[in-house]
Amino acid sequence: MIVSLKADANPAEVLRALVSRGLWVTQVEKSASGEPRHYVIASYSAATSVEDLASIDGVSGVTTSKVEHPRVSAQGPTVDVSGVVVGGVKPAFMVGPCSVESEAHVREIAERIAPLGVAFLRGGAYKPRTSPYAFQGHGEPALGWLKRAAEATGMKVVTEALSEADVPAVAELADLVQIGSRNMQNYALLKAVGRSGRPVLLKRGMSATMDEWLHSGEYLLAGGARGVIFCERGIRSFDDATRNLLDLGAVALLAHVHKLPVIVDPSHGAGRRDLIVPLGRAALAAGAAGLMIETHADPPTALSDGPQAIPLAEITAVLRELRAAIPRPTSNGGAS
């Protein structure tokens, strides 16, 4: 954003007015050619409108780059998924196994979690795996198992589409089609999923910027998707102390500045089940519209990602903790 000054403006006063709005300002110097001074504002803030800045005394004009994701900007904070509103006052929980391993297994999970108020049953029929020799998912049959388990228990289905060729089958059965991290910029897939008309859960790429993520959402909406829900699942970092680096600043930015619905996946974000509760609570506090959590009847035998799955026997307790209010600190600071 560029704020231009009138010839008789008091630059210090304009600077003051801009910083008072929480904007970081880079002052650009007067050139030899006698132009008026300019200020470049590096940080974007939805709370500040162009009209507001143009009204500052001494400002002659405000210019901005064209927003290139108009449909995403216009979407708003909620998405309706087969009658369930994501992004409203109640957090949406999306729970299930990493992979759909058998009809009995996904059914057992569904029956356990549905009574706990979990609205979405998640599970992978097609699994993106780093090695071509790792388990790739049970494919189309698993879609059927997932759908029947969800219908029998009154839940909605969220599952990933990996290949353009699978989109019709996935879109027919899924209430919410997931795009995985590795495919966030697989534009052919985004277009194919968009054409299906389904709402989409768009996971962030391993090193995607906010801008790239929003643009991928725009591909979906421009293609015909009925809504886009973003999903933060941890980005790549230099430290292997956790599996990924959960970026809750991005969640706060999406929720509070861009006013968009964002789900957080603390299972992948930390890669270890003992941090799912604190990070899940932190995500909700940061503004997440819900959580995606992996569970398994017997994690050690899981065909993928066992160490981060919550044992099914513990899922009731975990959901209870995630929903518990964070204790209100007393008013005397750290004084003992």
Next chain:
Amino acid sequence: MIVSLKADANPAEVLRALVSRGLWVTQVEKSASGEPRHYVIASYSAATSVEDLASIDGVSGVTTSKVEHPRVSAQGPTVDVSGVVVGGVKPAFMVGPCSVESEAHVREIAERIAPLGVAFLRGGAYKPRTSPYAFQGHGEPALGWLKRAAEATGMKVVTEALSEADVPAVAELADLVQIGSRNMQNYALLKAVGRSGRPVLLKRGMSATMDEWLHSGEYLLAGGARGVIFCERGIRSFDDATRNLLDLGAVALLAHVHKLPVIVDPSHGAGRRDLIVPLGRAALAAGAAGLMIETHADPPTALSDGPQAIPLAEITAVLRELRAAIPRPTSNGGAS
């Protein structure tokens, strides 16, 4: 960590027992020389003891690297700072200006925040600035202004030491000596501050790993510091959508796995005041022992970091929001 198997062990059973403890396992193959199989466990978990793993049926031995930060590991979750316990049930708030700009300014802030239950008055007398031509802080006089304002209002002082030469002056007046991000691996400074005996607030370096951070804490304790409180303030990332990337996974790891006190600085973490409340609440939910927040009577005139400072007139409301319990989600998931 390496788990060795007995010659007659059932590897699948051992694998199962390890994953059931939430450990990620890399199986290492049998070599030509006829050795028993081994399992390498990549992830560290405080919840799993060597004794526990050694007791698994089929395991012949468990070997681990020597912990090289024994004093940090032994410290425990609380540090007493001049009678104020950091890391207990009540979050510690550390509030004040980025730079101590004048005696009147810091006194005005102190008088406003002390009644709000803020235990620590923060403020920079010595400021590390990227440019040698930027304001470098008022130095020793500012230490006195800070101390008198804190004493008059019953707060403790936390302020940064930048130079070995300044350590005696800082340590005499500060209750808690801060090491800034740029100096996290300035070992000469860590040794000098350690020798002062004061408890220390150790900010994480811009791209420090957890392991390096813990080792820097060890320098302080080995040197004589009475306690180390860690401070996450955002790390460097590839995305400039926020000023830094607040790593709340590291906070959860320190708090819940390493059982160490960690303060979070959402002012630097996001660099924009409109995200301080959601990220501050998220930090507390993740396990932070407290928050460090910048405030200023008139942010646009601040000598440093104005855009991220909370206007003093709003600090009461911000602290109230940070302390408010996060609303308890109702039990029917995202259903409308």
Next chain:
Amino acid sequence: MIVSLKADANPAEVLRALVSRGLWVTQVEKSASGEPRHYVIASYSAATSVEDLASIDGVSGVTTSKVEHPRVSAQGPTVDVSGVVVGGVKPAFMVGPCSVESEAHVREIAERIAPLGVAFLRGGAYKPRTSPYAFQGHGEPALGWLKRAAEATGMKVVTEALSEADVPAVAELADLVQIGSRNMQNYALLKAVGRSGRPVLLKRGMSATMDEWLHSGEYLLAGGARGVIFCERGIRSFDDATRNLLDLGAVALLAHVHKLPVIVDPSHGAGRRDLIVPLGRAALAAGAAGLMIETHADPPTALSDGPQAIPLAEITAVLRELRAAIPRPTSNGGAS
């Protein structure tokens, strides 16, 4: 890799023997259960065989993780692309426009570069663009323009496949099928391209590890690709001083340790044409098997990435500089 010691081994002697081979060693401590000591070797080195390490006095066994990309490991340093060997003593140059904009334009380029010894004509018919509203390439017609230009001038064609649906058309006309960075882990596309049987140029993902990159190559070879040539084009970094961060350490590792052919794309790596020559020369010095360079008859009018394209009028000079031997330093160091 784990090196186990005999009960009577001298650990210091074994350590010495390992470090003398250039290996970084983490010593793992003896456990309570009376096991022999172990050494974990973190760094991999192709120059060190398991047999060699097992022969060290005092070593009872050496165990390693199973290599999960056996086909990539077995491929070797050269790939034959329609009769042109990539990875031999002569660097392969792949030159052409970012997008194939018209038949006349690509033909003009081909006629200019073919006499310069450029073996491959590059050009995008399908373009992955961050925004859905940016130019997406001329598609199938552009494939024909590219092919005819290459055939008329005796060059081979390298062009990108973006969608599974386009693979048959691309594979029919391209001598070398390119997988772009955003699709490095688009496994459905990798499988489809593998099935075509063509050799593949696999660009590295924006934040792909060496291990992930090799595994994606394995997908291609397991699927049927006749060979994989890797392509480093810069990774994501925290600094925007250059468009991307060209990782020539990865190039040296692929070329000298893994013995695989790797092409470097300095146009994307730096994003500015004034660094293409120094970085192209550096890439060849690091072990690159060739270079991919963008050119355009009139960069300012290019439909994509103009600022990094070499003007066609300068391509002769640029190729001459890239091929010029780096001047031999004289022997008296920096003495003037």
Next chain:
Amino acid sequence: MIVSLKADANPAEVLRALVSRGLWVTQVEKSASGEPRHYVIASYSAATSVEDLASIDGVSGVTTSKVEHPRVSAQGPTVDVSGVVVGGVKPAFMVGPCSVESEAHVREIAERIAPLGVAFLRGGAYKPRTSPYAFQGHGEPALGWLKRAAEATGMKVVTEALSEADVPAVAELADLVQIGSRNMQNYALLKAVGRSGRPVLLKRGMSATMDEWLHSGEYLLAGGARGVIFCERGIRSFDDATRNLLDLGAVALLAHVHKLPVIVDPSHGAGRRDLIVPLGRAALAAGAAGLMIETHADPPTALSDGPQAIPLAEITAVLRELRAAIPRPTSNGGAS
């Protein structure tokens, strides 16, 4: 940089003129207030002057941010270190042990390398180590050993200052004072070293941006340093395939755009001796003014960083390879 347009300018023509100079352009839209259009140019290029851009037809003015490192910008490409010019046509080699372990050891190395045309003897008397319990260097005695070995063999001394307190002793004996990566933003140390007046070798911080690095150089020059030589030694990355990530794009940028002398340290950059030759040659090709290389009479017994040290017995061969011209590719591309 902001380029403003005249009211009657043809924006497409101006855009064309800017891109033809290799600049990436972000077009900023006209605002409601009737201001003329602007163009923001994101990339900096020394090859393009403000005057040149202002002369483009249709441009009414060009404004830029004030350069905040004027002394660094004014320094130029060479620094004289006790009579040895760094940055001239002949590469400067800085060779020696990681730590100065004994007078005999450093003397043996000096006698071996001096006849090979190595101008600088390097070696650490004070060592920054992640753990407080690791070997910290022999300190002041080691400075004397280093100095005598250099004087006896006609070399110059480069060694690191770690603490403000050690600066006088280091500056008295060193011809070139090194600032290590961990201290690149230790401003108290930069000021102290600057005051000594010595030329300085400034290693880049683990995640320092180009801008921060240049500003740290400005601290040195503003403080009184006689010259600053930059040193790239690898930055932090997400991949542990190499110890650090050597950023030769930054080297090319410093050498060819900023016209500053930069030394490359491939020993730390890769962390493995088998990549030192290819990366050292690549560094020279990218524009490095010289190389810093670690050697040791017996690497397995080195007190620090043995695996990356070149055995002294091989240093003659390594230097010969580093100086050898890179073979000139023949003109028929990759054709076999």
